[in-house]
Amino acid sequence: MCSAIVTLNPILNYPSRTNLFKPKLPNSQPRLNLWAQPTYRMASPSSFLGGFNYRIRASDNANASGDDCGNVICTLLEYMGKNGVNVSDELAVLFSHLEYACKRISALVASPLNHNIGKSFSVSGGSSERDKAKPLDIVANDIVLSSLKNSGKVAVMASEEDDAPVWLADDGPFVVVLDPLDGSRNIDASIPTGTIFGIYNRLVELDHLPVEEKATLNSLQSGNKLVASAYVLYSSATILCTSFGSGTHAFTLDHSTGDFVLTHPNIKIPPRGQIYSVNDARYFDWPEGLRRYIDTIRQGKGLHPKKYSARYICSLVADFHRTLLYGGIAMNPRNHLRLVYEANPLSFLAEQAGGRGSDGKSRILSLQPVKLHQRLPLFLGSPDDIEELESYGDVQQKINPGYEV
Numbered sequence: 115m116c117s118a119i120v121t122l123n124p125i126l127n128y129p130s131r132t133n134l135f136k137p138k139l140p141n142s143q144p145r146l147n148l149w150a151q152p153t154y155r156m157a158s159p160s161s162f163l164g165g166f167n168y169r170i171r172a173s174d175n176a177n178a179s180g181d182d183c184g185n186v187i188c189t190l191l192e193y194m195g196k197n198g199v200n201v202s203d204e205l206a207v208l209f210s211h212l213e214y215a216c217k218r219i220s221a222l223v224a225s226p227l228n229h230n231i232g233k234s235f236s237v238s239g240g241s242s243e244r245d246k247a248k249p250l251d252i253v254a255n256d257i258v259l260s261s262l263k264n265s266g267k268v269a270v271m272a273s274e275e276d277d278a279p280v281w282l283a284d285d286g287p288f289v290v291v292l293d294p295l296d297g298s299r300n301i302d303a304s305i306p307t308g309t310i311f312g313i314y315n316r317l318v319e320l321d322h323l324p325v326e327e328k329a330t331l332n333s334l335q336s337g338n339k340l341v342a343s344a345y346v347l348y349s350s351a352t353i354l355c356t357s358f359g360s361g362t363h364a365f366t367l368d369h370s371t372g373d374f375v376l377t378h379p380n381i382k383i384p385p386r387g388q389i390y391s392v393n394d395a396r397y398f399d400w401p402e403g404l405r406r407y408i409d410t411i412r413q414g415k416g417l418h419p420k421k422y423s424a425r426y427i428c429s430l431v432a433d434f435h436r437t438l439l440y441g442g443i444a445m446n447p448r449n450h451l452r453l454v455y456e457a458n459p460l461s462f463l464a465e466q467a468g469g470r471g472s473d474g475k476s477r478i479l480s481l482q483p484v485k486l487h488q489r490l491p492l493f494l495g496s497p498d499d500i501e502e503l504e505s506y507g508d509v510q511q512k513i514n515p516g517y518e519v
């Protein structure tokens with residue numbers, strides 16, 4: 115873990131860069147030398163955090179293997195290199211393009227112009243008014259699609275916003291599944307939103323199949339085959355939280371340099387929390403087991419003898435991010451969230467942080483998706499809380515009348 119000392123520098127010192135958000139690794143650039151000259155900056159540059167002096171000190175329990183970059187400011191790109199988790203160059207290129215896409219989405223959701231986007235769009239689809247894609251969903255989807263195309267590393271992209279997966283490159287080593295802008299109906303009130311993505315290897319044994327078929331089958335891989343996953347939270351800070359299969363780590367966007375900087379190495383979810391997160395206006399549609407569980411923990415009569423508190427933003431990435439840091443359970447007990455685009459990537463991050471992802475009965479990552487847009491009940495969080503919840507048996511909401519709000 116790192117500890118930080120932050121002091122205010124009265125002279126704001128933004129670097130005069132014109133290309134803050136350009137991808138660092140254009141597709142065409144050969145990357146043989148990617149890690150040869152690490153660009154570590156020593157701590158305390160006065161420009162960092164737009165005028166804050168910031169020192170990072172490795173604390174006693176800092177990862178001895180050095181995978182948190184030790185005592186220096188460490189960007190996501192650096193972290194992926196030799197002194198960090200040492201992912202393949204191909205995965206690093208893909209991630210740098212995803213990073214770029216998410217910076218663009220971050221700028222978009224914070225832009226004073228985003229409310230105008232709705233006026234120039236008409237969006238169809240969705241079974242109810244609330245299920246319709248919003249204009250920003252479509253724009254975010256296009257941003258990610260173009261970044262993935264440019265990366266040259268992706269065979270197929272399957273997005274929550276598209277009816278079918280998009281085949282991009284026969285020789286792309288990866289498959290990307292994503293929800294480009296989760297919680298977008300919160301945007302008009304400036305409530306946090308997020309992007310979620312999961313990355314699989316392309317299944318080369320399917321290469322001979324027709325494009326449509328191999329695109330679908332590649333995208334329907336079970337969550338335990340994930341190579342990496344991540345979410346990006348667009349909130350008071352823009353945070354990219356990721357796992358490459360060796361722990362869960364979060365990076366915060368430094369708007370003054372355009373870098374995602376490692377701020378939460380090796381996140382460990384508390385074994386138990388004291389917060390439950392659910393839309394409890396649905397209480398009367400819940401099964402008896404779930405009602406009993408929530409009634410019990412609210413009163414402090416559960417296995418953890420403390421009264422639980424409720425927090426519900428109604429934006430999955432934000433509710434999950436808080437749960438990862440503080441512990442407890444983030445849940446949506448009805449068939450609403452998607453296995454492929456949301457439940458699998460977030461369960462991977464939860465497990466890598468010592469937590470769990472469950473549908474109320476089974477481990478999410480062990481489920482075999484049968485449909486791209488398959489929905490299911492989702493419970494994410496602290497291992498002891500999830501275990502206690504599951505012991506109530508009947509926690510999946512079967513009544514799903516289609517809520518207006």
Ligand SMILES: O=P(O)(O)OC[C@H]1O[C@](O)(COP(=O)(O)O)[C@@H](O)[C@@H]1O
Binds near residue numbers: 245450
């Ligand atoms: O209406 P509910 O059941 O509270 O669902 C809220 C959940 O739906 C979401 O908005 C996702 O739904 P969409 O994919 O339809 O946008 C999550 O961000 C949020 O956690």
